[in-house]
Amino acid sequence: GAVVSQHPSRVICKSGTSVKIECRSLDFQATTMFWYRQFPKQSLMLMATSNEGSKATYEQGVEKDKFLINHASLTLSTLTVTSAHPEDSSFYICSARDSGTSGYEQYFGPGTRLTVT
Amino acid sequence: AQSVTQPDIHITVSEGASLELRCNYSYGATPYLFWYVQSPGQGLQLLLKYFSGDTLVQGIKGFEAEFKRSQSSFNLRKPSVHWSDAAEYFCAVGAGPTGGFKTIFGAGTRLFVKA
Numbered sequence: 001g002a003v004v005s006q007h008p009s010r011v012i013c014k015s016g017t018s019v020k021i022e023c024r025s026l027d028f029q030a031t032t033m034f035w036y037r038q039f040p041k042q043s044l045m046l047m048a049t050s051n052e053g054s055k056a057t058y059e060q061g062v063e064k065d066k067f068l069i070n071h072a073s074l075t076l077s078t079l080t081v082t083s084a085h086p087e088d089s090s091f092y093i094c095s096a097r098d099s100g101t102s103g104y105e106q107y108f109g110p111g112t113r114l115t116v117t
Numbered sequence: 118a119q120s121v122t123q124p125d126i127h128i129t130v131s132e133g134a135s136l137e138l139r140c141n142y143s144y145g146a147t148p149y150l151f152w153y154v155q156s157p158g159q160g161l162q163l164l165l166k167y168f169s170g171d172t173l174v175q176g177i178k179g180f181e182a183e184f185k186r187s188q189s190s191f192n193l194r195k196p197s198v199h200w201s202d203a204a205e206y207f208c209a210v211g212a213g214p215t216g217g218f219k220t221i222f223g224a225g226t227r228l229f230v231k232a
Contacts, residue, residue, distance in 0.1 A: 003137060044161075057217070062216045069227055076217060093160065097218050104149040104168060104211050110160035 002028050004096050006109035013084055013116055021079045021112045023094030029074040030096035034106065035067070038091040050077040074099070084116045119135075119144035119163040119210045121223035129229040130198050134231070138193040138226050140208030149211035151220070156204045160195055167191065203230045 003026040013019050031052045037046040038085055045083055049057040056069035066088075068080040077096075081088050089111050095106040122141045130136050134151040142148055149168050153161040154183025182193045191208060206228050211220040 034220070036222075040229075043224045046219060049217055050220065054200075068226065095220070102220060104213060105163075105166060106211070106218070107151075108161045108163075113158075 001100055002096075002107040004094065004103045004107045004109040006092075006094055009036070009111060010112065010113045011115070013114070015085050015116055016083055018080055018082045019084055019114060021081075021092055021094075023079070023096065023109055025096040025098075025107070026076045028096075028098045028107075029100060030077075031074060031099040033071060033077040033096045035069060035077070035079050036093045036095070038093060038111075040091075044093060047079075067115070068071050069086055080094075081114065086116045089114055089116045119198070119212055119213070119216065119219070119221045120146070121208050121210050121221055123206075123226050125225035125226045127227040127229060131231050131232060132200050132213055133164070133197050136195045136198045136202070138206050138208075138228070140191045140193065140223060141189050142191060142208070142210040143189065144210050145214065146213060148191075149213065150182075150184060150195045151209040151211065152153070152176065152180070152191075153207045153209060153222075154178075154204045155186055155207065155225075161179075161207070164193070198228075200230045203228055 005024045009023045031037040034046045038044045052071045056065045062111040071077040093111045095108045120143045131218040151166045152164040167174045167184045207225045
């Protein structure tokens, strides 16, 4: 089945530093990937749509300069949290849509837990 | 834009009892509907999905859901709950190509199972 991986699974960083999270589709190509964040005991909030070879589309209220998204290949999207602060601590989940099908299902990665100290 | 409402923040059922989790959606076009389960600190697992066809959908772990267009609902059911079903359940609605394939999640329902 379609598998999406995320790296790292957990990261702790100091306030003011930047952190990069990778999302990979392992056995399919994905022209479109999505990034979500989830606060404790809350739902997933869509942050942005990552499009291969073009700029990401951010949801309302998400700072594009804060959350940099790069989708340089058909199997990799990265989310960089710049100048991280404790309020950026969250669970970040990516998903990918199989470009080779006409289906509407997304495949989710296992998530990355970011803690900013 | 699409939206999802899960009216129950948490539900407690006895092991062996039946379960129904409610989900209502709003979307102007044909909805693509999903139920996911998430254990604490874990990622999402897809339980079942509805794209078209038979409105009663069977999923994994003995779950099923029924799509009712007239009620804009996609409720999840299980006839007999097991203690291992305790988790957070999310209903989600996906857009098609015209909506950029976005998936929007409901707030979730936490299921507690008592012995």
